[in-house]
Amino acid sequence: MAIDRLTIVSKNNQENEVMPKNVIGSVMVLGGGIAGMQSALDLADSGYYVYLVEKGPSIGGVMARLDKTFPTNDCAM
Amino acid sequence: MAEWEPKIVSFLCNWCSYGAADLAGVGRMQYPSNIRVIRIPCTGRMSPKFFLAALKEGADAVWVSG
């Protein structure tokens, strides 16, 4: 990708971070391709706040570069 | 008298052709301005009466796309 807009610098660390006492109702999705977008949509629709993180300037990933998809030959876009 | 120009009425499906016409704009594809678009929710909505009405109102062509 031309511009790396968002990259992970470091993790905030330690196991106790992963299992906090108070569960936080938000999820970070890393990567805005077709999988990341679907996951983010499902999580948001299920009642979680989602941070969708993408390194490029727009979401869509590789699928957006495809012409058509089989077996239906639908336009990939 | 100016050269004759056709009047075209087009019925475009909201989910595909209407969006495609939008994209033609985004891509700045130039075309003659003779078309008037009527957005419909699906080409399934098309009724023969719409064609006839458009022709009666002076349209030279009716284009349905979806």
Next chain:
Amino acid sequence: MQLLKKPRYVDESKCIACGLCAEKCPKKVTDTYNAGLKNRKAIYVEYDQAVPLKYAINPKECIYLTKGKCGNCKKVCPTGAVDYDQKEEVVTLNVGAVVLSPGFKPFDPSRFDNYQYTKYKNVVTSLEYERILSASGPTMGHLTRISDHKEPKKIAWLQCIGSRDINRCDNGHCSAVCCMYAVKEAVISKEHEGDHLDCAIFYMDMRTPGKDFEEYYVNARDKKGVRFVRSRIHTITEVGDTGDLEVRYADEFGEIQVEVFNMIVLSIGLEADPDTVKLANKLGIDLTRSQFCNTSSFEPVNTSREGIYVCGAFQGPKDIPESIVDASAAATAAGASLTEARGTQTKQAEVVPELNVRGDRPRIGVFVCSCGTNIAGVVDVAAVKAYAEKLPYVEFAANNLFSCSQDTQNKMTEIIKEKNLNRVVVAACTPKTHEGLFQETLLAAGLNKYLFEMANIRNHNAWVHKEAPELATQKAKDLVRMAVTKVALFEPLEEAELQLNQTALVIGGGISGITTARNFAAQGFETHIVEKEARLGGQALSLFKTTTGENVQEKLSALVDEVTQNDKIHVHLNASIEGVEGFVGNFKTTVNAGGKSQTIDHGVAVVATGATPFATKEYAYGTDPRIITSLDLDKKLIAGDSALKTMNSAVFIQCVGSREKDRQYCSRVCCTHSIDNALELKKQNPDMNVYILYRDIRTYGEREYIYKEARKEGVIFIRYSVDNKPVVAVKNGSLTVTVMDHVLRRPLEIETDLLTLATAIIPNDNEKLAQFFKLPLNANGFFVERHAKLGPSEFATDGVFLCGLAHYPKPIPESIGHAQAATSRAVTLLARKTIHTNGQIAKVDPMLCSSCMVCVSVCPYSAPSLAKEGRFAGKAEINPVLCKGCGLCVASCRSGAIRHNGFDNSQIFSQIFSLSQVA
């Protein structure tokens, strides 16, 4: 988590994507979106449909940011969005879970000389070829060679570039998607150019094990005339200065052949992105041999670190529907771990009470947008505004510089209130992107959001008629007039609110059904499982180990115990479904369990009815105890049958009942399953001769490693052709299999102690269930999902979901992922608690209805039905929850009894009639 947010150098809240900046930008940069086949500017959007549709500056290329000069884009930007001073910032986010979906990296063939990718111009990658085929690509969808713009007459695809090859590229895995995309590209090329275009695919094994894939492949070969050449490529050389390419290859008999093509497409594989590998190391999660994310068969989207989940191609090479399945599965897994915090971080919008304007004389406000210079640069917006003011019922008209900006929105809200407007027209960009925004403006002013219409004077007008400003102004007036005429006829529409029953019904108690129920319960939803047999477990009860070596029976019984003991889950055994009533949110299903009937109220249903092994009559099955099926062999392995250890020889025959005339599809799991079992036999007795008779080995993804391992361990693979199948004979107590060896070109007779038939997986009889829920079945009897790519875990019928083998054959990890995905999709519905119907739907006038049933038969969503009771019993009624507002019934109704809110006959006619009233 700490993130580094890199600057875009364009303020997203100000950029209106007008493109003036890119027009004036002097710096040309390679367009990575178009695989480097054309140029774009240093300030750019990736592609026309990009989300967000906001420009960004490439700081490595921008003349201002690199040399401090130029600044053109800032000068021309009408909204002042360009900001060269944006800095990198570190963002810290506290989250409850992380989902990794970083994707893959397309294999780069320039690293290796033998593909001649850098040397010859007409050798392109498959991703470049996608752009060449695309209407928005560098050739505008005309199939030509980029080098000399000649139309190719012969194109070759070379498979497994960067896959299944540890000698040259170190990628031992199969990339799983290339066979299918190569077939697709070849078929689409022929559709572009006609039958005279020669398309040849050079391959090792054709791997088309997905749903409808084999049919597509056979169709490409037999009907479309795509040539498939089983071969090994030797060298590629250019023919003089023609740009044509000579391919030297060894055919399946090992003989060297030569053929010349105009163009070569390299079917490049998928590999893990080194950046992702770094990220994984930073996060401390385990990777596989090919550096994809390591997951277990029973938790396919959990990484080795708690709280971090994975989906998409980073979990292993996979195609779009599998990525979509995974994505939903990861959402379920992440969601289940955070159930107690559901809804705590989301925000609710404030609701303004709605004014009652029903029956009032229309008072229309028209806002004509300049969109900076986008519209105003072509259309005389002042003239359009002046024209609008004179139209009937128009009380107010104004010009806006940018209608979509927040301050203009606030101003519009004030004007609506101040002038008592009760209908609004915005003449601007397009309703596809901005209708929702302006409807919000109406809501904020206390107006029903359906009292709104847009006139598309940018995308359909100013942008496409740049050279004819007068005609464009004329057209803008016409479009505004049409919108005003239509909006005058609008009435406020209601969105009914329905309570959603929070209970789920899962049909089928196999591994998919159990997983689904378990996930529903974990997210706090009451669940019923209906299983036709006397115990839970389904086909998994006969399975020995997964490909990753996990013991199926141990895991399965733990799962069954968990589900049985969970008080949110109610298991109904020996049960069948006798009837279904209702619709999404409010189903009533009658279940008969062990002779007793009961009605279950539920909001959603998941179909997980599984599949069954095909009972073959071929290969003397049933005549000799030594001839068994794959599942029989698993049962022997589960039982620890000691006779297996003493055998001298074992033979597997693949594709028994699959990939044939009557059953075209590939059963997906059998290649891997037989190889797993062959290796197990070799492990129990290394001296045993093990033969696998196959047609194509389809160990997709990292399963390829076990194929390699099997060859290393001495398992003998012999390919047979479907026209010349192996022959099985039982004579004088000895069991022999005779097969034509393709390489030696002579028959080979194998005496064996065990013959395992890899029989097809066939669907259960789903007819009745399909009718109950109005679900479609395909020709093979599998259920048809909402969308082959984007809706693999749900049906077009709202509130009904699908997973497991009832959809298509798949191994355990994929069934579990699919089950998690179905749960996720269902939970997105249940979490809403209520359903809001769309206002723009069809409605029956029962006084006019003649009960002809046409609406009932044409509706793709089963929304219309005949009323069973009440004053209008026998007349059609439309369920507003199921209606999608397509209008098919409205157009089909012979009695004119169906009205269409928002697109009613009177409203569409008003637009047509206003056409002739030239401004």
